[in-house]
Amino acid sequence: MAEGEFSLIDQYFARPAKSTPKDSVVLGIGDDAAVLQIPQDHQLVQTMDTLVAGRHFPDATTAEDIAYKSLAVNVSDLAAMAATPWSFLLSLTLPELDHDFLRRFSAGLFSAAEQFSIQLVGGDTCKGPLSISIQANGLVKAGEYVSRQGARVGDRIMVSGRLGAAALGLSAILGDGEVDDAAEYLTALNRPIPRLDLIPLLRKYASAAIDISDGLCSDLGHILEQSGVGAVIHQQALPVPEWIRQYDQYQYALAGGDDYQIVFTVPEHNLVSFQQEVTASGLDIAEIGLITESDYWLQSENGKIDLTQYQGFNHFGQ
């Protein structure tokens, strides 16, 4: 932890350690480093994402929403690994010492942390262009994590929630959309809900999983690449806002980012019990396609479209 920022971290981000199972935090904020005791028979799952102003969130985004989203996108990575959120470190870079921003940011952060049952254990603040790096720790029982590598030919492709809502929200902000219900889509953009509710299901049934941060085509593409398989997606099966279906604007769902839903694969032999459990739980999961030997197709009413043409959001615009 950088020392100059000690008092800021102390002032805005030090909270008493919770007397929950998380008192596996031996030493929290305020030293050179945090000390953590990993519960026995568990593995540590670590992810780290940086959000940059004007890039990952529009400049007008509130401090509360920035904090919420910075944590949510990291927790979403944990959910996609089927890892239970545990603890996180924050590195906050601010253009100037803005106590109002810090107050609102920390309120948003702790509210999100409580919602996701994850605990801040360390970090630093420094001066510079606004950006937020969070490194989140999750836990799984040894071997229970779900990676991108396990998809096999014949597996069914499942996706949670709705796709394209966050992209419609961004479109509304940028003024190039014609959607109604912009408020709903803005909420999808600014307040994505990591799918922690899927973790038990993923551990039990998923052969591979990834969260959708850059768009379905691009993110499912990573599963295909790392599992060495192909896929066909059925456009009519995609769970999308009615506006997308009505105006045939599926690109928002296929290439739009920021939904933070989870796309995962389920082996055929598990399909019946999986579907029974989904029905019983009432979870919002749709079957959208099939893992094949090779190639990557979208099957629409107008025929087959080669999905390799879709490029997910690339932070260098290439």
Place this chain on the structure above:
Amino acid sequence: MAEGEFSLIDQYFARPAKSTPKDSVVLGIGDDAAVLQIPQDHQLVQTMDTLVAGRHFPDATTAEDIAYKSLAVNVSDLAAMAATPWSFLLSLTLPELDHDFLRRFSAGLFSAAEQFSIQLVGGDTCKGPLSISIQANGLVKAGEYVSRQGARVGDRIMVSGRLGAAALGLSAILGDGEVDDAAEYLTALNRPIPRLDLIPLLRKYASAAIDISDGLCSDLGHILEQSGVGAVIHQQALPVPEWIRQYDQYQYALAGGDDYQIVFTVPEHNLVSFQQEVTASGLDIAEIGLITESDYWLQSENGKIDLTQYQGFNHFGQ
């Protein structure tokens, strides 16, 4: 891990996992998160520091030096906790897709990682003003870490290496210094060596420790605050470059940052065996003062100076 940058991380930062004790890395770069197996009976020590261009390093710093220093300052935090470096995550924000920078940055990073015996296991890259966030994991046997909280009245204050060299290097770059041997001081500034060699000694003898990133007075001040004690430092005992002694420019050693030496306390009853071990090992450690009940003084040839007037480097200039 943000997906859009997958190929960059893969292209520049994915290396085969080492078949060393570190194959406790179950899943490395290229998934939503890394999966790590903590060795039995060990605790995890986590630190995270962000370096911002023009703030933590002058704009002219080479990509290799930026990478080296970004990792070194984090590893220094681990050393100060008496934790053995284990693994780290990188979040690299770049103004543009600069392959030359990426090549040199990754070369510098992996060279430093090998030097510090620490392994990259995940991270992301994104577009924005140049900054580097690193979250480093270290390991200690349960309870063997050294915090800032254990200093007691009567403990002796020890410091490693030389103080003020990095500050003289920065002064040379900024053109407001009159030092000779600028090259040597620039090396101290750009290539600080985390004091991993002190870890066995710290575990055995130190009651409290901190690395010096913001300056001796400020960083020792954190030990005093968190241990609830005071201190007196003897200026003549400070290990400094000859130029500082000759021209009585001790402010570089007292308030200059970036030395990444370690200041620590040793209980009196352990002093004899500590000194014997230091002598036998040839380690560069100097005794510079004493922990007292309260107050914080510098004893110089000209009398006592109240050290609370010294403020360490504060990233918001306050």
